[in-house]
Structures are given as C-alpha cells and as structure tokens.
Amino acid sequence: MNIGEIARRAGVSRSTVSYALSGKRPVSDDTRLKIQRVIDELGYRPNASARALANGRTSTIGLVFPPAGNHYTGMQLDFIGSVVEAAAAYDYDVLLSPSGVDSDRSFQRLLGERRVDGAILMEIRLQDDRADHLADLDFPSVAIGRTAQLDGRWWVGLDHTALAAACVHHLADLGHRRVAFVNRPEQLLRAGYESAHRGLDGFTKAAAERGLTVRTYCCGDDAAAGQECVERILHDDPATTALVTLNEAALGGLYRGLARAGRHVPRDFSVTGVVANRWAETVTPQLTAADVPAAEMGRLAVELLVERLDQPTASARHHLLTPPISLRGSTGPAAAAPAS
Amino acid sequence: MNIGEIARRAGVSRSTVSYALSGKRPVSDDTRLKIQRVIDELGYRPNASARALANGRTSTIGLVFPPAGNHYTGMQLDFIGSVVEAAAAYDYDVLLSPSGVDSDRSFQRLLGERRVDGAILMEIRLQDDRADHLADLDFPSVAIGRTAQLDGRWWVGLDHTALAAACVHHLADLGHRRVAFVNRPEQLLRAGYESAHRGLDGFTKAAAERGLTVRTYCCGDDAAAGQECVERILHDDPATTALVTLNEAALGGLYRGLARAGRHVPRDFSVTGVVANRWAETVTPQLTAADVPAAEMGRLAVELLVERLDQPTASARHHLLTPPISLRGSTGPAAAAPAS
DNA sequence: CACTTCACGCGAACCGGTTCGACGATGTGT
DNA sequence: ACACATCGTCGAACCGGTTCGCGTGAAGTG
Secondary structure (H helix, E strand, O other), rough: OOHHHHHHHHHHOOHHHHHHHHHHOOHHHHHHHHHHHHHHHOOOOOOOOHHHHOOOOOHHHHHOOOOOOOOOOHHHHHHHHHHHHHHOOOOOEEEEEOOOOOOOHHHHHHHOOOOOOEEEEEEOOOOOOOHHHHHHOOOOHHHHHHHHOOOOEEEEEOOOOHHHHHHHHHHOOOOOOEEEEEEEEEEEHHHOOOHHHHHHHHHHHHHHOOOOOEEEEOOOOOOOHHHHHHHHHHHHHOOOOOOEEEHHHHHHHHHHHHHOOOOOOOOOOEEEEEEOHHHOOOOOOOOOOEEEEEEEEEEHHHHHHHHHHHOOOOOOEEEEEEEEOOOOOOOOOOOOOOOO | OOOOHHHHHHHOOOHHHHHHHHOOOOHHHHHEEEHHHHHHHOOOOOOHHHHHHHOOOEEEEEEEEEEOOOOOOOHHHHHHHHHHHHHHHHOOOOEEEEOOOOHHHHHHHHOOOOOOEEEEOOOOOOOOOOHHHHHHHOOOOEEOOOOEOOOEEOOOEEEEHHHHHHHHHHHOOOOOEEEEEEEEEEEHHHEHHHHHHHHHHHHHHHHHOOEEEEEEOOOOOOOHHHHHHHHHHHHHHHOOEEEOEEEEHHHHHHHHHHHHHOOOOOOOEEEEEEEEHHHHOOOOOOOHHHHHHHHHHHHHHHHHHHHOOOOOOOOOOOEEEEEEEEOOOOOOOOOOOOOO
C-alpha cells in the first residue's frame, strides 16, 4: 500500500497520485476521483519517513524538557498537554526529548538526525548553552523563558520579576514587614534557572523598595523539603509573618510546616507566590497567587514556532506574560503583634 | 553532510561508510578509522528519515495519552517522564499523541503514516476500541491497564480491584462501618475506564464481605469537585467515618471539605485510597494510600514494548502490580460514637 | 605454483515519497 | 488552415540512507 500501488490500481502514474494529493499541480476531476476511490478503498496513508526524506520537513516539533531527577511540577504537565494539542491543530507531532544527564546525546538526536523541524525549550537558564547553540545554528526554536541574551531570540516568558514584586507589594500593602522567599532548589538556582533568578531579583528589589526585612531560601521540589524550609524560616526569624514562593511542588509542605508550627493561614501567616491555578486551589486555604498560565504559554510557544517555520526570514518575536494575582484565601493583614 | 559526502572525503564508497557505522559487515581498522575521523571532523549524523525509510524502523514509540479536557493528574506526569527516560535508554524517541476529540486523526498519523514502531496506550477502558484495533492489526503496543479482553494482549496494570479492597480492609480493621467511595468523574466511569470500574468493584465486594455500609460517588478531577463531593457524602449519611478515593486531583478538595465540615482527619474521619506517593505526601495529614508506582509502570511498559519489537513472535506478556498500602497519617480508629 | 578461501570494498538496487521537464491532446486566435 | 498556448499526465531524477551480490587481492593449502 504505497503510492505505486495506488497508481497502478488507479491506472495512473505515481506522480499523478502525488499531485492529486498535494494539489500542487492541477489534476482533472475525473482522475482525482478515480484515485480518491482507490485510496479510500485501501485506506492508504503516505509514509511519513518517505515524505520527510523527500521534502525535508518532518512535521514534528521537539519538546526539550527537564530531566526526571528534577521532579516534574504540575505546570509542566499543563504545558506539555497544551503544546501537544496546539501542535496537533497545526498538523505537527510532538517529540519529547529529555535534556537529561547527557543532554548532548538526545539533543544530537533531534537536530543532527533531523528528527524535528523546530524545537521548544523548557526550563531555560539565563546562560543557556542549548539556546545559544540553537541560535548559532539558526535552528528554529522557541524558548520558554528569557535568556540573558535576547537579540534575535524567540521566546514566551513569564515576567517573574514583576510577579514576585507584585507578591511583595500585596503583602506590604497588608502590613507585613518580615517576609521570607521560598525559591526553587539551590541546585537550580546555581545552574542559573531563569525563573529562580528573576523571581529572586524581583522579590529582593521590591522588598527593598518597601523597606521590608527579608530572608531568602532555596527549597527542594517536594513536600518534605517545604515543611523543613518553614521550620528554618521560623527558626531564623520567628517574627516572620508571610512568605512568597515560586516552588509549586513544596507548597503542600509549606502549609504543613506552618500548621505544625501553630501558625494559622491566613490569620497568623500569609502565603502567596507564583503557582499554576490548579495547584493553588488544591491547598486549604486556597492560595492567593499569580496564576501561571501554563496552557496559554504552551499554545503561544507553538504558534510562534509555527510562524517561524512558515517564514524563516521573519524577525524574532516573543510574548512576555504578567498574569494578575488572584486573590484567594491565603493572605490577610499582618497580625498586630507577632510573638517576639 | 550526508553519507555520500563522508564517503567522498574518506575516499571510500557509501556502502562502506554505512557498514563502518552499523558494523553489519567487517571493515578494516584502517578504513574504519579514516571514516571515523571524517565523521568526527564534520559532526556527521545519519538522517533519521532516510534511515527509517530504508530499514523500516523509526526508532520512535508513540505515547497515546488522554486529551487535556480531562485534567491531567500527577501520576500521568511521572509516567510520561519515566517512559521518555526508559525509551531513551533503549535508543527510542517518544512521540506524543493526543487521543483527543477526533482520536482517529492522530491515531491514523501514528499508524497509517508509520511514524512509530510501537505504541503505549494510557487511560485504558474495559472495552477499548483503540486497543482492539491495534490488536487486530497486530501492531506492537502495550496498554497501561487491562481491557476486558486479555488474550494475547501486552499490558502493565495496577490491580485496582485488590488495591481498593485493601483500602476497605484497612478501614474495616480500624473499626469503620460506614464508608464512602470517591471515584473518578462519572463521564469516565460511563466511558468504561478500567481503573474506575475495577476500583469500584473491588471496593464494593470487599465492603460486602466485611458487612460495611457504603455509598459510592463520582467526583470531578479538581479540588472544587472534591470539596463538593464531601458535602454530598456528609449530607447523604452524616455517620460516614471514612472514605476511599481513586481521585488524585480531588484529594485537596476532599480534605478541604472535611475541614469545612468540622471533621478532623484522622481523629473523626479517615481517608485513604490509591494515589501517587508524591501527592499523598502533599496533603496534611499525609495520606495513607496504596502508592501508584507510576515511574515503575512507565519503565516496565517501555521494556515490554522493546521486547515485543525485538522479537515480534514472542507471546504476550504483562505485569500486574499490587503496591502495598503505605501507612501515613490519614487513617485512624473509628470514633467511638459519631454524631447521629 | 595453481587453487581455494576469506576479508574487504564497490556498485547498484531499493525504501516511498516529491518535483521538474517534457510531451500529447485539446482549445484559441488569426 | 496554421502556429501557439494550455491543460493534464508521464517518466526520471532525487532525498539519504541500507543491503545484496559480486569482484579483487592477499593469505592459506596441497
């Protein structure tokens, strides 16, 4: 059931079948119908590899996502789902690539072996060799996040600086004076993860602006680490009355730590941060947070990539998102007189 | 930088380069080295499409996963991650396929266009047309879950019947007599989702065995639905003292509903179920549950599929997993005298 | 020294599509 | 009536690998 077989049964040449399918040259209604009938009858579908080989396009985009060791967070899942869905709408498949331990190997698979037409890079770092490498090769790609070097880059990002700052202002407006920041794991911060860095920056600057006393922490991506982190925070400064977090996976642990320490949220202690809304709504009280629009980001990333693939000469575009803070139940006015 | 270019620069024929790379025929050390040097110098990698076309294998496996409308759960994420990782270890890429609204279209892409060598099917139903279809075609695939029809099928599954029963026995042993079951959404149950059905069966039978009074509920895959479900449960039978759930995404909402109703977990009310451990540990108190070994299942599924691809004549194999219940803090002895 | 054996390398065919140039059968203008 | 453009179709070349059959020179054997 290859194109030759169809041609034979329809009594035409292989090229005619090809043109009938692609429409790149006129074919008489008569023969087109004849061909179509044979195709329907045999359930023929053109072989993707052969097509890719012939016209140089695989109709596949690569999604380079973080290694598993680094636990996945909920927003990543939403993101992957929306990328797959958006890609399907443009007739692209999605190939997952773990940028794992030897990231080079899978990277080479994608690019060197021409498995994909373009790529979406997750978990961007400020200095990101993958992104730099792709830019050098002029390989069509869209980054999720902003590298330090932005010229000519295509990306979809969240304004973590502004979001963290917004959280700070929200807390300061409520009268909080001593606030902690719970970041992603130290290892990621050191590796230069964009969200961790910009979030920290935004937090620090806004806190300085508002004259707050702050401490910043790194926290593992799981509940146990979150709980332990709260213990550290309250040990270091028992007068702390609020925290801001970027760490979705630790959220449940943060709440547990506060409960264990006898702090009631939001009466004695306020919690806010940047978290996908599905997870913000899971905890009790629901988290007042800037909702990460993961699904929208996935969709936008695909749209940018498709645009770039369609017109390779187009100049770089990007989307910087700054979702508003959704008020839920986890923040409240600072307690009048916290325990010394 | 195709194989012809390499051959030319190395002063040999294309076939010799091919054999040097594949090792399927002997090549003298001398020429092998010469070829290798050219390859390293040019950073040559064979084109995946051409290779796939020539030898009929794409080195890609398809992962057919549920549509986004149906919210993703945490275990799905762990699962996807481990599949990608395991596949990489066997030199396979993973192509995501949404079995979405018109599941046929993407399905046709995978199979009809020969984009993948084999497939892993998530979210299996008892009567699953996708699985039946693949079996009819004798297309290499591994299902995550057991269809009703098992002859000759390859699958990796969780023994939801036994797990739900184990939860019931655990609660009965603690003295609970009135227990509720919180299932996946009604729509999924009606669609015939395997886990929802077998879990319900196991729960019902074990409860009958132990002479418990039970009610069963379907619950949407989000926190709000969980909260509302608890309200229904306590309204229908205020004397209920425990629940068993398969619904990971609703877990946070279930806890919230109980807290709102003034039931303290585990003092007044016990909660248990079948949930990935990462999520069981997120709630407070941590959930006593049968931990879904999502990562292990992903790995096993890939191993089975690779085995099947390597020896197409091998007879069907499967893995049925029954993880033990991990005791955490969410279950306790039934209260002596619940409010009437 | 003639004769088999073997290791090594080459050329050609093939996988299943796409695309280009050409060509015969029409239709149009004069 | 003729030249000429147009439409529809065909054959052949090409994409970049893999694989089969064969030829050749060197080594092994009697």
